[in-house]
Each structure stands twice: as structure tokens, then as C-alpha cells.
Amino acid sequence: MNLQLRLYFKRGIKIFLRTLLVLLITGMAYFFYQPGVRIFNTNVDNPFYARVANLEPWLYLVVCLIVFFLFLFLFLFFLSYYFDLKRKREAKLVLIHENFFSERLSEYLLCAKYENLEERKAFVRTIAPFTRKTFQIEVLFNTYTFIQETLAINLSHKFIILLKDLRLYNRQKSFLYSSRIYKRIIGMKMLSYLRIADFNKRILYYTHSPNYALRTEAFAALVRLMDNTDQRLSFIGEHHSLSLLEINVVVNAVLKNFKTDIDYKSLLTATQVCKKIVGAQLIKHRKLNEYSHLLFEGQNIGTRNLLLRQSVWDSFLELSEESEFVDVILERFDAEAEEVKILILEKLSEAENPRFLEFLGDIVERQPLLVKVEALKTLFNSDIVRFITFKGSTDIELKKAFNEVSDININ
Structure with missing residues (x-):
């Protein structure tokens, strides 16, 4: 509940700041069109009033919009430049931390020596300085989930001990309630791989999300739990x-x-x-x-x-077994959609059952072009004599299919 309240508080702050910004811009536009205003018994003169006093209201509004968009352009330009530099720097740092955590975490999770308390404390001292910033914690969590996804053994117990030693045990829970989608995904991965089932209701809630990535990870997390x-x-x-x-x-x-x-x-x-x-x-x-x-x-x-x-x-x-599915195919094949027929024939491209091959020879002429091609491929692989009988066919599509299979397999 505390995490939810924190999330709602952050959203409230964002709404408040946006509202305050709109009011500030509106207030400044009003102020610069007045000779001055009185605030708490203090007169504040407008130094630009002489320049705008003779402007019509509509023209003043146009000037305000021009000034606003000019400042907005400059602000966004420098902001974009700043974030571009920041992203490049963070990308380098993330790569460095990924390599570091991959090596150190693999050693910690797979080596028996860290079951010793002193060895574990020494390990924590070496890794703790690299887990103080949010992006470092994200890299740590992503590295663990990658290792856990790669290996078929449960490493959650040792990693939970490490998280508690680093005082990060509750961070994956806060990620779950983050306003950022990628953090929610990290949180669900962490909780599911650590077998922490206390937040299943929240994860189940995310299975209803319209966000494809979030919903997909929620399904996977619930299965893991x-x-x-x-x-x-x-x-x-x-x-x-x-x-x-x-x-x-x-x-x-x-x-x-x-x-x-x-x-x-x-x-x-x-x-x-x-x-x-x-x-x-x-x-x-x-x-x-x-x-x-x-x-x-x-x-x-x-x-x-x-x-x-x-x-x-x-x-x-x-x-x-081959002897089991032939009867089912003979009974149901004609009623299936073209895509399903192609799937069946692709799965049985090496089939040698005489009844099945005879069946293909009987039905190939009345099938769509792509099905003809797959049927003839099977006959070419398993019954070349029957395949050759279609060489002189007058059916245009069957001739195309025959030439296609011949060109691929002979040339």
C-alpha cells in the first residue's frame, strides 16, 4: 500500500507542477500587458510596458506566442543536446556495469565459497559501491534475470541473501509500481525469478494492460510464480x-x-x-x-x-506414429484451410507411408498451387516414380508446381 501511495503522490506532484506552469505563463502574459501590479503592498513595475502599450490585444497575443515558441525552441534544443550527451554517457556506463556484474554475479551465484560468511561479506564490500545509483541497480537486476533465464537452476536463494546484504531487497517491489513501463517489467521479472509471490494480484492486474510488452511479461511472471x-x-x-x-x-x-x-x-x-x-x-x-x-x-x-x-x-x-496419423489425415485433410494443409505436408515431407503417398497422388490435382508444391515435394522425396507421372499434366498450376519442385531439387 505504501508503494501505491508513493506512486499516487508522484503523479499528484506532476499534475500540480504542470498546472503551476500553465498558470505562470498565463500570469506573465497578463503582467507584461499591464503598467505594473501590486503584490503584498509592493508595486512591481513592468519595464516592457512602453513597448507593448500601443499594441492591440490580438497583436500582443501574437507577440507573446512568438516569444513563447522562440523560448520553447531554444529550451528544447538545449534540452535535446543535453539528453543526447547524457544518453551516450549512460550507455557507456551501462556497458561497463553489465560486464562487471556479469563476471562478479556469475562467480557469486555459482561458486560454493560464497556460502562462507566472511567471503560473502568481502564480496558485498566489492560490489556495494556500484549499487548506489538507480541505473546501477537496474543493470544489476537485468544481469541477474539474464543469468537466471540462461541457467536451468534456481539461484534465487543466494541472490536474495545478496540483496539483503546490499539493502536492496525492497527495490524490486518499488519497481513494480513505477510509472515507467520498463521498470515494471524489471520488477515483475525480479519478483518471479526470486519466487516472491506477495504481489501476484498486482502482476495479474498488469495482464489486463493495453501495453503489449507489459502484458506479455505479466503472463510469463505469473507462470514462473x-x-x-x-x-x-x-x-x-x-x-x-x-x-x-x-x-x-x-x-x-x-x-x-x-x-x-x-x-x-x-x-x-x-x-x-x-x-x-x-x-x-x-x-x-x-x-x-x-x-x-x-x-x-x-x-x-x-x-x-x-x-x-x-x-x-x-x-x-x-x-x-506414422501408422496412427495416416487415417486421420485421409479423413480430415480436404476440410482443412490451405495454411493447415501446407503445415501438414511440410511436417511430413519425408513420409514414406504407401497409403499417404497414394493419397497425395490422388488429391494433388484439386489443391491450391502452394499445396500442390508441397505435395509434389513430398512425392519427389519419397516416391519419385509417382512424382514423374505428373510431368505431362495439362493442368497449368500443376505444371507450375512440378517445374518449381524439379528446378529446386534437380538444379
């Missing part, structure tokens, strides 16, 4: 339809954190398309053949959602 009792990824697709990138972020977060107690059946049979896709991706990557029969059940059969159809087929073909 799941424990073994969280069987359902209940937050997926409840308020926003997830993009393919967001779905991949969720799936990768699950896979990296070895979540094994997920209710895959609930995901695959959920009403939200996003959950179905996540479920299909997870059972594919974890080779869970026992759930493959759910891929074509219920609403999954009749859905026209292209991404879901592609995910279902991708997982099914990955999990099934």
Missing part, C-alpha cells in the same frame, strides 16, 4: 486474446520452470482458444502422447480458428 499446486493456467485468455508471441512466452515460461502438475486436459478442453493452443504446445514439447486423443475432440474439431488448427495438427503429428 506457479507452484506445484497450481494446476490450471486460469489467467490465460480471460481478458485479452493472446497473440502467438504471448502464447510462446507462456509456453516457454512453463517449460523452463519444469511445471509438471498442470491440468492439460482442462487446457485442451477449455472454451478459450488461447488455453487450447497453450495446452497443445505444452503436450507437444513434453511428449505427452496420452493427451493426443484430446486434440481433435469437442470444439477443436469444428473450430475455424487458424492458429488453433495449426497448433492442433502440429502437436498431433509430433506426438503420433
Whole structure:
């Protein structure tokens, strides 16, 4: 609550200062059009009154606007120059600190010698001078999250000890409530990798954000914070339809954190398309053949959602043996969209099942051009004799597809 109050206080200060600036500009415009004003029994003369006294109000307003925009231009010019120099300097400092923290943190997190209290205190003394400024803390946090993302082991315990020794333990929490999006993302990453679940409600709130990057990281953070009792990824697709990138972020977060107690059946049979896709991706990557029969059940059969159809087929073909998927392909292939047909044929470009190859020979003439190309590629790889039979075809598109495959594979 204190962090939220601090955030609201900062916003209030910003609104107050902006209002004060507008009032100041308006007051100055009024003052310079008067011979003087009386403030607290003191007369303040206007030294420019003689120059503007004979101007019409509209002309005086034009002069004020010209002066205002001239000052604004000069102010923004010098401000831009200042920030350009500042950014270049900070970029150099960030690079120096990244190299420093990468080396020192890797050593601290992976070496057993820092379990010794004296060694740890010595390490803290060497690193503390470089954690006093906000940008240094940001680099420290980013370096830790990068190391933790790269390694498949939980390093949170040692880093929490380091944060407490450096008196930075509460900083990632303040980042979570920052007005800056990138700081909120850093805060969520830190809390999730440190397994601090006290702020899950706030992170869940960010899953509703219209900001794409913030929302995506919120999904990933919630997955990382799941424990073994969280069987359902209940937050997926409840308020926003997830993009393919967001779905991949969720799936990768699950896979990296070895979540094994997920209710895959609930995901695959959920009403939200996003959950179905996540479920299909997870059972594919974890080779869970026992759930493959759910891929074509219920609403999954009749859905026209292209991404879901592609995910279902991708997982099914990955999990099934060649002898198992041929019957399903023969039954469903013609009803699928062109993009799905291309996916199926690309996955089976090396298939040698006689029934499947015979099926391709039978249906290739009535398919769209791109599907013809993929079908002929498979026949070229696995049944060259059948492929040659299409050489003299009178179908214009089939002839184009045949020449395309021949040129690529023969030349």
C-alpha cells in the first residue's frame, strides 16, 4: 500500500507542477500587458510596458506566442543536446556495469565459497559501491534475470541473501509500481525469478494492460510464480486474446520452470482458444502422447480458428506414429484451410507411408498451387516414380508446381 501511495503522490506532484506552469505563463502574459501590479503592498513595475502599450490585444497575443515558441525552441534544443550527451554517457556506463556484474554475479551465484560468511561479506564490500545509483541497480537486476533465464537452476536463494546484504531487497517491489513501463517489467521479472509471490494480484492486474510488452511479461511472471499446486493456467485468455508471441512466452515460461502438475486436459478442453493452443504446445514439447486423443475432440474439431488448427495438427503429428496419423489425415485433410494443409505436408515431407503417398497422388490435382508444391515435394522425396507421372499434366498450376519442385531439387 505504501508503494501505491508513493506512486499516487508522484503523479499528484506532476499534475500540480504542470498546472503551476500553465498558470505562470498565463500570469506573465497578463503582467507584461499591464503598467505594473501590486503584490503584498509592493508595486512591481513592468519595464516592457512602453513597448507593448500601443499594441492591440490580438497583436500582443501574437507577440507573446512568438516569444513563447522562440523560448520553447531554444529550451528544447538545449534540452535535446543535453539528453543526447547524457544518453551516450549512460550507455557507456551501462556497458561497463553489465560486464562487471556479469563476471562478479556469475562467480557469486555459482561458486560454493560464497556460502562462507566472511567471503560473502568481502564480496558485498566489492560490489556495494556500484549499487548506489538507480541505473546501477537496474543493470544489476537485468544481469541477474539474464543469468537466471540462461541457467536451468534456481539461484534465487543466494541472490536474495545478496540483496539483503546490499539493502536492496525492497527495490524490486518499488519497481513494480513505477510509472515507467520498463521498470515494471524489471520488477515483475525480479519478483518471479526470486519466487516472491506477495504481489501476484498486482502482476495479474498488469495482464489486463493495453501495453503489449507489459502484458506479455505479466503472463510469463505469473507462470514462473506457479507452484506445484497450481494446476490450471486460469489467467490465460480471460481478458485479452493472446497473440502467438504471448502464447510462446507462456509456453516457454512453463517449460523452463519444469511445471509438471498442470491440468492439460482442462487446457485442451477449455472454451478459450488461447488455453487450447497453450495446452497443445505444452503436450507437444513434453511428449505427452496420452493427451493426443484430446486434440481433435469437442470444439477443436469444428473450430475455424487458424492458429488453433495449426497448433492442433502440429502437436498431433509430433506426438503420433506414422501408422496412427495416416487415417486421420485421409479423413480430415480436404476440410482443412490451405495454411493447415501446407503445415501438414511440410511436417511430413519425408513420409514414406504407401497409403499417404497414394493419397497425395490422388488429391494433388484439386489443391491450391502452394499445396500442390508441397505435395509434389513430398512425392519427389519419397516416391519419385509417382512424382514423374505428373510431368505431362495439362493442368497449368500443376505444371507450375512440378517445374518449381524439379528446378529446386534437380538444379
